[in-house]
Amino acid sequence: MAEKHNHDHAPMVEEISDFEVLEIAVRELCIEKGLFTIDDHRQFTEYAHNIGPLPAARLVAKAWLDPEFKKLALEDGVKASLEVGINWITSPPTDFGTPSDYCDLRILEDTATTKHVVVCTLCSCYPRPILGHSPEWYRTPNYRRRIVRWPREVLSEFGVILPEGVDVRVEDSNQKCRFMVMPMRPEGTEGWSEDQLTEIVTRDCMLGVALPHPDRKHNAKRPIHKAINPVHGH
Amino acid sequence: MANNTIEAGEAAAAAIDTSSIEVLEGIRDKGRVWEDLCEQYGVKNPTPPWKMSLEGMCDALTEASCALPPVERRWEEDELSEELYLDVPFPERQLLALAHSMIRRNLVDENELAERMKIINKRLNMV
Numbered sequence: 001m002a003e004k005h006n007h008d009h010a011p012m013v014e015e016i017s018d019f020e021v022l023e024i025a026v027r028e029l030c031i032e033k034g035l036f037t038i039d040d041h042r043q044f045t046e047y048a049h050n051i052g053p054l055p056a057a058r059l060v061a062k063a064w065l066d067p068e069f070k071k072l073a074l075e076d077g078v079k080a081s082l083e084v085g086i087n088w089i090t091s092p093p094t095d096f097g098t099p100s101d102y103c104d105l106r107i108l109e110d111t112a113t114t115k116h117v118v119v120c121t122l123c124s125c126y127p128r129p130i131l132g133h134s135p136e137w138y139r140t141p142n143y144r145r146r147i148v149r150w151p152r153e154v155l156s157e158f159g160v161i162l163p164e165g166v167d168v169r170v171e172d173s174n175q176k177c178r179f180m181v182m183p184m185r186p187e188g189t190e191g192w193s194e195d196q197l198t199e200i201v202t203r204d205c206m207l208g209v210a211l212p213h214p215d216r217k218h219n220a221k222r223p224i225h226k227a228i229n230p231v232h233g234h
Numbered sequence: 235m236a237n238n239t240i241e242a243g244e245a246a247a248a249a250i251d252t253s254s255i256e257v258l259e260g261i262r263d264k265g266r267v268w269e270d271l272c273e274q275y276g277v278k279n280p281t282p283p284w285k286m287s288l289e290g291m292c293d294a295l296t297e298a299s300c301a302l303p304p305v306e307r308r309w310e311e312d313e314l315s316e317e318l319y320l321d322v323p324f325p326e327r328q329l330l331a332l333a334h335s336m337i338r339r340n341l342v343d344e345n346e347l348a349e350r351m352k353i354i355n356k357r358l359n360m361v
Contacts, residue, residue: 028350041291
């Protein structure tokens with residue numbers, strides 16, 4: 001503590017917002033009323049921190065490389081998840097199935113003639129143990145209502161233009177069952193390792209609203225394309 | 235089965251009283267949202283520091299006590315977002331909707347919440 005803290009540090013929000021106070025207030029009252037304990041909350045929050053899409057990306061990469069594993073993944077998603085460190089049955093914090101995520105994962109294989117897309121028309125059911133938190137757009141009525149009615153149009157808004165010969169199959173998640181998409185392995189990845197392949201299977205690819213590409217990686221820096229005719233000219 | 239679930243959700247959504255709640259209205263109108271704070275302080279974090287705690291709270295309310303099932307919570311969040319919190323960004327909207335659902339279900343009392351917020355404000359701003 002006595003050492004001087006004088007190195008450059010990242011900018012921080014030096015202000016307490018009413019929203020921050022509201023979150024604490026609701027939580028404290030819940031604990032006092034016995035709706036949950038501090039320990040319950042800590043365990044669920046740690047769980048929320050720890051989940052992400054990388055296990056699912058690795059599962060897809062493994063399946064691309066190993067036909068036997070692919071067969072298992074398509075037959076039993078929960079069992080295949082064990083190979084990438086996700087146990088749907090005993091995963092923390094509940095030890096009897098993950099919170100709000102029921103123990104049935106089905107993996108949908110894209111082919112040259114069928115493209116799968118995942119939605120939850122009812123609310124925002126999502127395979128959180130293996131894919132992390134859902135993106136905000138997945139929760140919006142815009143996506144939930146329109147993807148089932150006009151899938152091609154909505155996919156084109158994500159930049160996925162499908163040829164006429166490709167059928168689109170939209171799977172509706174529910175309280176009993178979660179889905180993820182196994183996209184087709186893209187050309188240009190011949191000879192790649194599992195680690196390399198894992199890098200190009202992004203979250204959106206596994207929801208079905210994007211296609212994997214050898215040049216698009218999880219951790220890629222975003223390209224900057226300056227406007228040719230900027231509205232606010234200098 | 236799916237139809238039954240949808241009907242249950244619609245019934246829950248129909249039951250939520252979407253009239254405004256004073257304490258939450260004040261936060262909605264005057265509270266500073268994360269994207270504004272980020273801009274002011276030059277912070278790049280996409281989500282506020284309380285977001286994961288909010289997720290933990292939603293899960294705990296589902297799993298520890300079944301006080302607020304997730305399907306009903308999400309239905310009500312959608313209803314309230316359209317009716318009351320349309321202009322509030324996410325996840326602030328999620329938090330307001332959760333507090334609203336809890337007050338309307340008498341899990342939390344509005345006055346009690348307002349009082350607790352005053353105490354917490356004082357505690358967090360103590361120097």
